[in-house]
Every structure is written in structure tokens, then in C-alpha cells.
Amino acid sequence: MSRTERFDAIIVGGGLMGASAALHLRKFHGMSVAVLERGYIGAQASGVNFGHVRRQGRFLPQLPLAHRSRRLWSALPELVGHHCEFIPSGSLKLAFAEDEMDKLLAYAREAKHWGLEIEVLGADALRAEYPWLNPDVLGGTRVSEDGHANPRLVTPAFGRTAQALGAVVRESCEVLSIDHDPAGFRVQTAGGETYLAPRLLNTAGAWGNRIAAWFGEAAPLEIKGPLMAVTEPLPYFLGPALGSGNGPCYLRQVQRGNVVWGGGRWSQPQLDPPRAQADPEHLTRQFEDIVRLVPALRGAQVIRTWSGVEGYVADGIPVMGPSATTPGLFHAYGFCGHGFQLGPAVGAVAAEYLANGQSETPIEPFSITRFSETPANAGEVHEHDD
Numbered sequence: 001m002s003r004t005e006r007f008d009a010i011i012v013g014g015g016l017m018g019a020s021a022a023l024h025l026r027k028f029h030g031m032s033v034a035v036l037e038r039g040y041i042g043a044q045a046s047g048v049n050f051g052h053v054r055r056q057g058r059f060l061p062q063l064p065l066a067h068r069s070r071r072l073w074s075a076l077p078e079l080v081g082h083h084c085e086f087i088p089s090g091s092l093k094l095a096f097a098e099d100e101m102d103k104l105l106a107y108a109r110e111a112k113h114w115g116l117e118i119e120v121l122g123a124d125a126l127r128a129e130y131p132w133l134n135p136d137v138l139g140g141t142r143v144s145e146d147g148h149a150n151p152r153l154v155t156p157a158f159g160r161t162a163q164a165l166g167a168v169v170r171e172s173c174e175v176l177s178i179d180h181d182p183a184g185f186r187v188q189t190a191g192g193e194t195y196l197a198p199r200l201l202n203t204a205g206a207w208g209n210r211i212a213a214w215f216g217e218a219a220p221l222e223i224k225g226p227l228m229a230v231t232e233p234l235p236y237f238l239g240p241a242l243g244s245g246n247g248p249c250y251l252r253q254v255q256r257g258n259v260v261w262g263g264g265r266w267s268q269p270q271l272d273p274p275r276a277q278a279d280p281e282h283l284t285r286q287f288e289d290i291v292r293l294v295p296a297l298r299g300a301q302v303i304r305t306w307s308g309v310e311g312y313v314a315d316g317i318p319v320m321g322p323s324a325t326t327p328g329l330f331h332a333y334g335f336c337g338h339g340f341q342l343g344p345a346v347g348a349v350a351a352e353y354l355a356n357g358q359s360e361t362p363i364e365p366f367s368i369t370r371f372s373e374t375p376a377n378a379g380e381v382h383e384h385d386d
Contacts, residue, residue: 013203015046019158020347026165042155048308069345090240091146208333220314225267225276233257276307340386
């Protein structure tokens, strides 16, 4: 039976950003909100990523948002009632060539002006502290307060808390069309439901560009599937989340001993229906990249592989901010594989814009309007390993 429901805000997309926005709209702004998710909460990019909670290596103007999110990660037990296996184990970037080390050093110098302290480690210090590393490593940089968490726990925790606070969460609820007039937004779903609200948040991930295009604006977006794998439980030894300085691979070890790894290679997913399948040939090559970092992992048994569906904007920078064409619409999508760490704060900032039309956290460099202008930020460092 068809029905019509009215809310203060509608969120299209039930990933981490959408779930966080719903929680913040209810908890801190007292607004009624509906989350419309075509599948299940956290089942797409928010649930299939590496789980890296890192700040180093990010596009520098993104650091204020990343700093705010880092504070929220520490507050997860109070915010959602669970730590979600967040471990501030540190993050370590490694260099095997002089040019790679030069880039790490340059980034460390620049990041200091954005409030991020990065420790520089030479080859001797690395070998002394991490004797399992490839002896060819030249040096690295470390941020001790970075870390990692379990993506399969985080978004459902935000979704459950939002529901407990009064948010309406609809799963298996595909949005077919969205219309806008002076009264607000009218959202039609495949189930025949109609949702009305004066505000709309687009956190539809790889599908976000479709929604933006309905309102006459879009970004150059490519769809990719991250390739991920996990080993059998091993004696715990890794400590920090680890990655190559030029970004092709990364790994972390959970407290149960399993090593999670990925990076540098992708599957070719499809959007309709959502599907991504791990590519065995690429996974084999990816594992060689991992073994180059940590030779002791050669011979470890891989017990599961997976992929997902993610949206990558052409300039490597997400789309986040108010619509340039439609009042009441806010976009937050295309996070290029580095949205997991940012997710809690993206939701908080989006909620502030929906409620008050502004936020103290700067997000201007991410505006969708940059695609109608000459990008001022092209060429900045921004990595994709969340």
C-alpha cells in the first residue's frame, strides 16, 4: 500500500555518512529524519573498505574535517555505545626510494601548518622498532593517534543509535525519483512510498552523481571496486596500520591476529544491481605488493577476499557542500576510497548545514561548483586507502 510521510529532512543513502547525519540531526538538532537505503545500512563502501582511520596523506584542506572526525572516533562509546574495534595503533607510511621519501618529508612539513604532527623515522629507527619490515625500506612517517576500526561494525552502530533516537531508517528502499518545488522535496520509492521534506541530503555514494544530475549538477565520477583480503589469525606483531608511501598497498592486523590488506588494484563493479567481485589475478599481484612490505607474510593463508562499489571523482577530492542549483539540497559523495575516517564528521557537518545552513568546519574546497570552474587544487597530495 502506498503511503506519504513528512519529515524535516530526508537522507538518501545509508552508509556511514548518512547514518552519522541522521544521528546528529536527531541528537543535536531535534529534527525528524528519514534514511532511505536501497540495500542495507553500511553494506556498500562503508562496509567493504580497509578500515583505516588515518589523517596523514590526505588532501591538506581536508585535515580540519579529518581532525574533527578523529575526535568523534575517540567518542564512539559515548556516541553509539560501542568502540567498533577502533584502535589508535598509529599509521605508518614507508618509502623505498629517495623520491618517495622526499614526498613524505614535504607532506610532513606542510601538514604541520594544518595541525597534524607527523614523526619522521629513518631506516635504522624503523628496523629497530619494526624488525619484520623489508630491510630495503629507506624511511617513513608516523602519526601515532591514527589507527583502524572494523567497517562492518561502525555504520550499523550509527544506524541503530539514530533509530533509537527516533530516526526512521528504511532498508531495501530504492529511490526512483526526486522532485523539488518551493514546498521542498518529493521522493518516490520503488515500494510506492512518497517522502516529503524541505531538506535533502545526498549521501548515495557511487550513486550520488545520479541524484546530483537530477538537479542539473554532477561531478566526473568513475566507479571502482576495492580489492580486499584477510589472512588466517597470526601471532600479533604489526602494531600500526601500514602502507607504502606511494600508495599502492596497505595492511593492518586486528587483535584476533588476522591481517587485513588491500590497495592499488581494483575490480570492475556494476551499479545496477550493485555487484563487485574480487579478481583473483589482481589479488595475487596485490599480495606480492604486501609481501614486499612485510616479507614474513609470505606463506600466510588467505581466508576471505571481497570487493565493493565506490565512487572516485576525477580530481581525487570528494563532493561535499550545498547544491548550487537547489535550495535545501546538500551533497556528500565521491570520497574516492578515503571516506571511512571522515564519515562521522561528514555526517555531523552535513547535519549542521541542514539545520543551520552553516558549519564551523571548512568544506569549501569540496564544492560541486568546482566542476564549472578551473580547479584551484589540482595536483595536491590525496591518497585512497581507507
